[in-house]
Amino acid sequence: MKFIHAADLHLDTPFQGLTGLPAELQQRILAAPLASLERLVDLALAEKVDFVLLVGDLFDRAQQSVQAQAALMVQLERLNAAQIPVILSFGNHDYQPDDADWHFPANVHAFGSQVETVTLTTAAQTKVAITGFSYAQRWLTTSMGGQFPLKMTDADYQIGMWHGQTGTAGDHYAPFSVGELLQKHYDYWALGHIHQRQELNAMPPIEYPGNLQGRQRNETGEKGCLLVTSTADHQLKPVFKSLATIIWQDWTPTLTSELSRSALLTQLTDQLNTTMTTPTQLVNIQLPATCQLTADAELAWSQGALLHQLQAATDGKNWWPVALQRPSTTESTALSFDGAAETWEQVGQNVVTTEQVAVLADRLLDEPFLTAALLEDMTSAQWQQRVLTLLTDHYQLTRQKDGPDDAD
Ligand SMILES: [Mn+2]
Known part of the structure; x- marks a missing residue:
């Protein structure tokens, strides 16, 4: 199977x-999610x-x-023509x-908001049960685990489909625990x-x-799907298949001595040309801390002119510089969080919560892009990190803390 x-x-x-962005690249980026689906x-x-x-x-x-x-629909029809069933859920x-009212092709089954199980029999007469659900609203705070049945005795394989993340009841995205899933014996x-x-x-x-195509600067690296195959001893083995046609990348060039504006541009362009191979890379460039700039290069960087000049040199290339950043050199001082780290943690966790953000945003959440920006693209931990960064930048406070986790 x-x-x-x-x-x-x-x-x-x-x-x-x-x-x-050049118009041609912009077109390709907007078409990238569809291109990756076509490749799937x-x-x-x-x-x-x-x-x-x-x-x-x-x-x-x-x-x-x-x-x-x-x-x-076009892509689902291609699978329909090949008689390949598609089981999908909404998130x-x-x-x-x-x-x-979806008019999907006959090969498609879309789950509703109640957990249900569909069964299918493969060409090799393997019987597969697939259990899942869809979201009927933006948040799904109740535990869905209770609705999932134990593995059916007459199925060769049972697969659970779950759009959500680990957490406890009340969390917004169909919270579950790994132990809870394992108990179903799927x-x-x-x-x-x-x-x-x-x-x-x-x-x-x-x-x-992961997603099929990175959507923003922090969704870096190859993106695609899992191709899952059954083994002789009845196990299911997933293998990652890269599908994205556009890849976001964090990249640090090798630069050492003091560089003028033109020397920096030449070195960056040369290294990007050799490093960035297919597919198209959207590159967030981080200059190394050891890189010294001459006064004119420093000025061009701080005004954004260096990035523009670099972008102008991308004609026909396989890469696009999204940002050109340097490590922060702000020395800090007057105040420190260190003595009050625990207090900060408590305040941060109590004040910067998804609920508080939702209350403050109120009707702004009717706009889907703001919902995404305010709630779905950032976890509470990331909000806390963002607030801390603003405080740190503004008041030059110091504090050691690890980075945010991945979410959405
Ligand atoms: Mn998503």
Whole structure:
């Protein structure tokens, strides 16, 4: 048996924060989520998979663009023509009422807001049960675990589909615990929601495939799906398949001596040309701390002119510099959090919560892009980190703290 597990397609993602792009590159970036879906279907056909699982956030918002809907239908039809079933669910971005009128091809099953199980029999007569649910609203705070049945005795394999993240009841994104999933004795858990690929359990596999295409600067590296194959001893083994046509990258060049503006540009361009191979890379450039700039280069950097000049040199290249950053050199001093670290932790955790942010944002949350920016693209921990960074920059406070975690 062989199947594809993908999630978080975000087909109509707006790619905010990119400015000054050449028109051709802008077109390719906007088309990238659809291009990666097309590649996913190419893979499904080439591998002759038995079925495809799409675990939530197919679209970036509850009201999808007509183009994204039409493009999804075209790709689902290709699978339909090859008689490959598709089981899908809606997530916190593309939540749907149960009576939403989708005219999917006959090969597609879309889960409703109540947990249900569909069964299918593969060409090799393997019986597979697939259990899942969709979001009917932006948040799903109740525990869905109780609705999931134990593994069916007459199924060769049972797979759970769950768009959400680990947590406790009351959390917003269908919270679960790994132990709770393991108790169901399923053979595979196909997760969605976290955009960074990760494995929560090896056997049976509990997997986030990550999103199909990075949507913003912090979603770096290769993106794609999991191709899952059964082994002779009845286990299911996932293998990552890269699909994204545009990749976001953090990159630090090798630079040492003091550099003038022109020397820096030449060295950056040369290194980017040799380092950035296909597919197209959107590069967040971090100059090394050891890199010294002459006065004119320093001025050009601080005014953003260096980045513009570098962007102007990308014609026909495989890379686009999104940002040109240097390590912060702010020496700090007057005040320190260190003595009051615990107090800060408590204040931060109590004040900067998703609920408080939601209350403050109020009706702004009716705008999908603000919901994404304010709530879904940032966890409480990331909000706390953001507030701390602002405080640190503004008041030149010092504090040692590890970075934010991945979410969404
Ligand atoms: Mn998502």
